[in-house]
Amino acid sequence: MVKICCIGAGYVGGPTMAVIALKCPHIEVAVVDISVPRINAWNSDQLPIYEPGLDEVVKQCRGKNLFFSTEVDKHVREADIVFVSVNTTESAARMIADVSVSDKIVVEKSTVPVKTAEAIEKILTHNSKGIKFQILSNPEFLAEGTAIKDLFNPDRVLIGGRETPEGFKAVQTLKEVYAHWVPEDQIITTNLWSAELSKLAANAFFAQRISSVNAMSALCEATGADVTQVGSHLLMLCRLCVKPLAQMSRKWAYAVGTDSRLGSKFLNSSVEFGGSCFQKDILNLVYICECNGLPENRFVSSMFNTVSNKKIAVLGFAFKKDTGDTRETPAIDVCKGLLGDRARLSIYDPQVTEDQIQRDLSMNKFEWEHPLHLQPMSPTTVKQVSVSWDAYEATKDAHGICILTEWDEFKNLDYKRIFDNMQKPAFVFDGRNIMDFEKLREIGFIVYSIGEPLDAWLKDMPAVA
Numbered sequence: 185m186v187k188i189c190c191i192g193a194g195y196v197g198g199p200t201m202a203v204i205a206l207k208c209p210h211i212e213v214a215v216v217d218i219s220v221p222r223i224n225a226w227n228s229d230q231l232p233i234y235e236p237g238l239d240e241v242v243k244q245c246r247g248k249n250l251f252f253s254t255e256v257d258k259h260v261r262e263a264d265i266v267f268v269s270v271n272t273t274e275s276a277a278r279m280i281a282d283v284s285v286s287d288k289i290v291v292e293k294s295t296v297p298v299k300t301a302e303a304i305e306k307i308l309t310h311n312s313k314g315i316k317f318q319i320l321s322n323p324e325f326l327a328e329g330t331a332i333k334d335l336f337n338p339d340r341v342l343i344g345g346r347e348t349p350e351g352f353k354a355v356q357t358l359k360e361v362y363a364h365w366v367p368e369d370q371i372i373t374t375n376l377w378s379a380e381l382s383k384l385a386a387n388a389f390f391a392q393r394i395s396s397v398n399a400m401s402a403l404c405e406a407t408g409a410d411v412t413q414v415g416s417h418l419l420m421l422c423r424l425c426v427k428p429l430a431q432m433s434r435k436w437a438y439a440v441g442t443d444s445r446l447g448s449k450f451l452n453s454s455v456e457f458g459g460s461c462f463q464k465d466i467l468n469l470v471y472i473c474e475c476n477g478l479p480e481n482r483f484v485s486s487m488f489n490t491v492s493n494k495k496i497a498v499l500g501f502a503f504k505k506d507t508g509d510t511r512e513t514p515a516i517d518v519c520k521g522l523l524g525d526r527a528r529l530s531i532y533d534p535q536v537t538e539d540q541i542q543r544d545l546s547m548n549k550f551e552w553e554h555p556l557h558l559q560p561m562s563p564t565t566v567k568q569v570s571v572s573w574d575a576y577e578a579t580k581d582a583h584g585i586c587i588l589t590e591w592d593e594f595k596n597l598d599y600k601r602i603f604d605n606m607q608k609p610a611f612v613f614d615g616r617n618i619m620d621f622e623k624l625r626e627i628g629f630i631v632y633s634i635g636e637p638l639d640a641w642l643k644d645m646p647a648v649a
């Protein structure tokens with residue numbers, strides 16, 4: 185029986201190995217971690233991470249061909265293929281070299297700087313005691329919240345290896361694992377560096393697209409651009425003008441998103457882009473942004489004259505829906521900004537615990553990068569935070585609601601009931617653009633929604649103009 189061991193039982197290691205175990209019943213999969221509580225949770229009914237569909241997959245295989253363990257050395261030693269899915273790749277490589285007594289394929293699953301595989305290879309071969317290691321790069325493209333769906337139906341699986349007979353053989357061995365459920369033409373094989381770089385490049389492209397969308401939303405809010413009158417998104421970029429009245433970001437995002445060049449096309453590199461449009465139009469956009477004096481932090485604090493001692497209900501704390509993960513969540517910055525302005529926060533997220541929220545709001549990470557009002561506050565200020573397990577409780581007596589994660593359940597709350605129990609005027613800041621803002625306005629809310637026309641009430645406020 186082929187044995188796989190995965191070092192790291194986190195958001196990637198856990199779900200990925202559970203799916204491999206499900207799809208390959210003849211392979212024994214051990215997921216190991218140095219964190220005892222994490223492994224205990226994987227072996228319990230309360231898994232350490234929330235992912236739709238994960239419980240079912242784990243239940244089907246755990247104890248049969250899927251095992252979670254803290255016996256790191258033992259499982260690494262016994263494995264034919266070792267996946268590394270931690271943020272500390274180098275120390276994992278040293279450990280593999282230390283404990284191994286037989287040849288192994290070592291698969292770099294983590295997202296790493298390009299040429300990390302080479303570093304791992306050096307560590308392994310210099311400590312190999314005659315054992316042969318083949319290093320593969322197999323970056324993971326799953327997104328949190330849809331991990332199981334992404335793993336069942338990946339757009340592609342990428343495997344990079346050394347271009348030597350042994351390297352090709354190792355690539356083939358890993359390919360055969362995925363081929364149990366992924367069509368062969370979707371398993372792309374490359375050299376090591378291409379695989380590593382492709383992962384970073386993909387994320388850079390996604391991030392760039394979101395940044396563009398975000399910047400465009402700000403511009404739509406400020407200008408009132410009428411995107412419905414524009415035929416295609418390039419035309420829109422050319423003609424975007426300062427007009428009142430609008431139907432904004434949802435429509436233009438759709439217009440842009442349906443351009444097939446944003447899929448697999450339009451990704452050829454060249455010396456530089458040329459022609460008469462791109463540079464001019466981008467400069468045009470920069471100019472319009474500058475003319476409109478778009479504020480850096482256009483969200484939340486600027487909407488009230490003051491939030492001092494006001495209760496703000498924060499709905500959603502995770503970095504996106506369907507996950508409990510809060511790493512780098514924008515909610516941390518928004519909440520710290522509000523706390524810096526002396527607001528009282530009442531936070532509700534269906535999957536994030538009070539402990540996690542308090543930890544996130546008191547940590548010092550990146551403090552040097554933040555403007556003063558976003559810097560970590562004293563413990564007294566963190567006491568200004570309460571965590572509810574119910575959206576109605578969180579919003580009771582609040583002056584405003586900030587929607588910071590796009591959880592589906594937030595769309596279906598009884599907003600009339602919420603409005604009746606809030607202070608007036610009652611504000612909603614929809615940071616995810618998920619709400620029907622017209623309906624909320626009919627109820628009586630003053631609404632700020634990312635990328636949508638400003639509420640008449642907000643237009644005259646100096647901070648936004």
Ligand SMILES: NC(=O)c1ccc[n+]([C@@H]2O[C@H](COP(=O)([O-])OP(=O)(O)OC[C@H]3O[C@@H](n4cnc5c(N)ncnc54)[C@H](O)[C@@H]3O)[C@@H](O)[C@H]2O)c1
Binds near residue numbers: 195196217219269325
């Ligand atoms: N989270 C995602 O959606 C995602 C998607 C694709 C790729 N990645 C990449 O995958 C890697 C892992 O990410 P993650 O989100 O699963 O991280 P994570 O923090 O959830 O999990 C890492 C786990 O590794 C364990 N660990 C660390 N050092 C160890 C060691 N020496 N031995 C045994 N266990 C050890 C930690 O205790 C932790 O449980 C990262 O490089 C990340 O960039 C993440």
Ligand SMILES: O=c1ccn([C@@H]2O[C@H](COP(=O)(O)OP(=O)(O)O[C@H]3O[C@H](CO)[C@@H](O)[C@H](O)[C@H]3O)[C@@H](O)[C@H]2O)c(=O)[nH]1
Binds near residue numbers: 295324326327329394
């Ligand atoms: O149209 C969008 C899509 C995403 N986001 C935000 O972007 C962030 C990242 O979202 P997403 O990419 O869906 O989740 P991740 O789990 O971070 O997944 C990304 O990062 C992973 C780790 O590298 C990769 O494996 C995935 O392919 C890549 O999508 C989140 O804050 C989202 O709310 C937007 O604001 N607008």
